Amino acid sequence: MRIKWFSLVRITGLVLVLTYHFFQTQFTGGFIGVDIFFTFSGFLITSLMVDEFARSDNFKLMAFYGRRFYRIVPPLFIAVLLVLPLTYLIDHDFVTDIGKQVAAALGFTTNYFEIATGGSYENKFIPHLFVHTWSLAVEMHFYILWGLIAWLVAKISRRLASGRRALTRFRWGLGLLTTAFAIESFVMMYFGAVGLKDFSPVYFSSLTHCFPFFVGGLIGVLSGIKAQGPIYRWTTAHCNPIIAGAVMLISFILLVALGDRMKFDALQTYQGGLLLATVLAGIMIYGARLLHDHTPNLKEPRWMTFLADVSYSVYLYHWPLYVIFSHMMVNWLAALLTTVLSIILSALSYYVLEPVIAGKRAHVFGHTVTWRQLQLPVITAGVLLAVNTGVVVKNAPQLSTLEQNLWVSGIYQDIDKIGTTHEAVLAAVTPKKKQATPKGDQEKAPGVSIIGDSVTLGTRSYLGDHVANSNIDAEGDRTMNLAYKVMMNQQRSHTLRQYVVICIGTNALDDYEEQTMKIIHDLEPGHKLILMTPYNARADADWNSSKLAVLERRLPAKYKFITVADWGKIAAQHPEVFKGTDGVHFGGIRAGDILYAKVINQALTAAKQTPAKPA
Structure with missing residues (x-):
């Protein structure tokens, strides 16, 4: 029936x-x-x-x-x-x-x-x-x-x-x-x-x-x-x-x-x-x-x-x-x-x-x-x-090109962390002559600390070669609160460099604004902060990642030590970089590596003209 x-x-x-x-x-x-x-x-x-x-x-x-x-x-x-x-x-x-x-x-x-x-x-x-x-x-x-x-x-x-x-x-x-x-x-x-x-x-x-x-x-x-x-x-x-x-x-x-x-x-x-x-x-x-x-x-x-x-x-x-x-x-x-x-x-x-x-x-x-x-x-x-x-x-491959790239990048990052930790230990136990601490930008270790998620991890090797004097810490599924923990750990161990680049946002949670403001407030004086806006080809305006990008673009007007690397805007103008991908990651696509590094370097150049975070 x-x-x-x-x-x-x-x-x-x-x-x-x-x-x-x-x-x-x-x-x-x-x-x-x-x-x-x-x-x-x-x-x-x-x-x-x-x-x-x-x-x-x-x-x-x-x-x-x-x-x-x-x-x-x-x-x-x-x-x-x-x-x-x-x-x-x-x-x-x-x-x-x-x-x-x-x-x-x-x-x-x-x-x-x-x-x-x-x-x-x-x-x-x-x-x-x-x-x-x-x-x-x-x-x-x-x-x-x-x-x-x-x-x-x-x-x-x-x-x-x-x-x-x-x-x-x-x-x-x-x-x-x-x-x-x-x-x-x-x-x-x-x-x-x-x-x-x-x-x-x-x-x-x-x-x-x-x-x-x-x-x-x-x-x-x-x-x-x-x-x-x-x-x-x-x-x-x-x-x-x-x-x-x-x-x-x-x-x-x-x-x-x-x-x-x-x-x-x-x-x-x-x-x-x-x-x-x-x-x-x-x-x-x-x-x-x-x-x-x-x-x-x-x-x-x-x-x-x-x-x-x-x-x-x-x-x-x-x-x-x-x-x-x-x-x-x-x-x-x-x-x-x-x-x-x-x-x-x-x-x-x-x-x-x-x-x-x-x-x-x-x-x-x-x-x-x-x-x-x-x-x-x-x-x-x-x-x-x-x-x-x-x-x-x-x-059929066991891992996709992107997954292989992330896996290899993760191994190299672990090796680099071991080396960095070794250097920090040696520096801590080696007696140094007391010197007057210069004021301003020179108070912090020169160079760039990049803290990112899986997008950054996928292009880590290229970034390391094309962003001068940079240290990169990236991990898949990293959210802003986890990036905050990484930043604070580096800050406590005195390994956080003068320019701090936060490449987080695709995995933005509902508390994205609160966590972003914690990074801004708890970053020590003497640093310059660069916020890289996230990009997701599928994201609508009401997605957390999109709302985070809007927030980040407004921050330099209030905080002079902040510069925006607008990856969300630039990436949208280059859909060819994401062809055959999930619209977020481009790991393994050389044009994506080049564009990503270019956006960071342009922001670093602009940040040189801004003051460091005041005391």
Whole structure:
């Protein structure tokens, strides 16, 4: 039994996800589309469980697992095989460690693989081609667990009663468990998000992000599909098509508004935002269920059912295709090409390949297609694609060029620190003749102390050779408060040089202004401070990094010892420096090294004309 208007729920989830991935800085909360999918899956699966028990007084666990396997696994395998040949079109860095990505995707462990590797849609140097399959992992974990629980509840219900009483017990059992699991999962996300800078661990985890399934499951228990519950029967008796349609429309509008306002890196997203999206999705599902019963003579448009049919496969294809195309062409064209090709491949998968693989007949433009007809081309193509997958995996680098560059730079920096520490110790124990301390700029050790993050670390070797008399201390994921600690440590050990360059900001936290002012206030007199504005090609004006740049540009008017090295402005004028990168790092691209050093040297030249920090 196909419920009309459920297609709108699926399409809403798909459009939100696609819009988020294509226009991440403009539609920052579209990731809630995944929560719509989760809620709908929980509703549909639980409703079908109730229907099966009402029909047969039983729930067959292995049959349930078999249906889930054929719906999820073949399209995923097909998508992986078809996507990997397209990786030859882009830089080899994009298949870095691709073997582990494929293994995680096909093994339904991508969510925990991404947690372990620090992956995210938002902050990956080179985005993983299959990072989006994290949601399939969470979904599969739900199916395995919930199927087993439902089977146990069915057995207990049959032992305690029979007929309608057994069904009532089955409903109550599932209803209580869905409520308990939903509350437990949300509470784990709520408290697990506290104190996090990167929220990927609570977003990706099956434990903290499974509550939408159980919220949907609770709605499924209450409404059912064929075996309607008493609450649903009462609701539908007091409803009409206008009310049901209004419920769907209002929840849809609120979901879009939420997608426009929510942010991945905001604490409130995990302490209520995702729950609100889940509740709205549940209301939309319930409204669609009511509208189905109140529009018996109205057919769902064919385009709507088509998009709903292919929505799962479109989700599978769109992310890797977009990653590939967005590094080959302008964003709008990449989004358009991704959408069109995803729909074509998904239709081929859903209407042709999946049915024949399952031993069913496929229907293509009025023609019946069987496995016997497609056996040779499908097997041949499958073997060739499988061989290609093996070749891509075998030849994939273990580290991207940027990661290699950061790793090597980190080693050299550690070596330099050992040398600096040795010199400082010798200086401390070697007696010196007392000399009068000159005033002004000469009070501090001559030279430049550069304190930076992963952007600086990536170009450290070049900077050391092209910024005269410089000492560089850079580290990935460094924030302003951590830069403050480095500066104060150098200041206490008397290794902080006259010119202090702070190249921090891409990882700016909410307290960026407070931490910046601490650097300004606690820097000792005699130093000159240079603040390098951050650059992120994806950042909007309301990102912390963008707001930090605005703050830094205003500071020289108040503090004469501060000079701004406006990397944020200069970098934006040279997009070629970031071609094929994440829009932040350019490590390994010589033009980026040259430009970065030039901006610092120009600021140092300008700083020579400014006074040092007064006492």
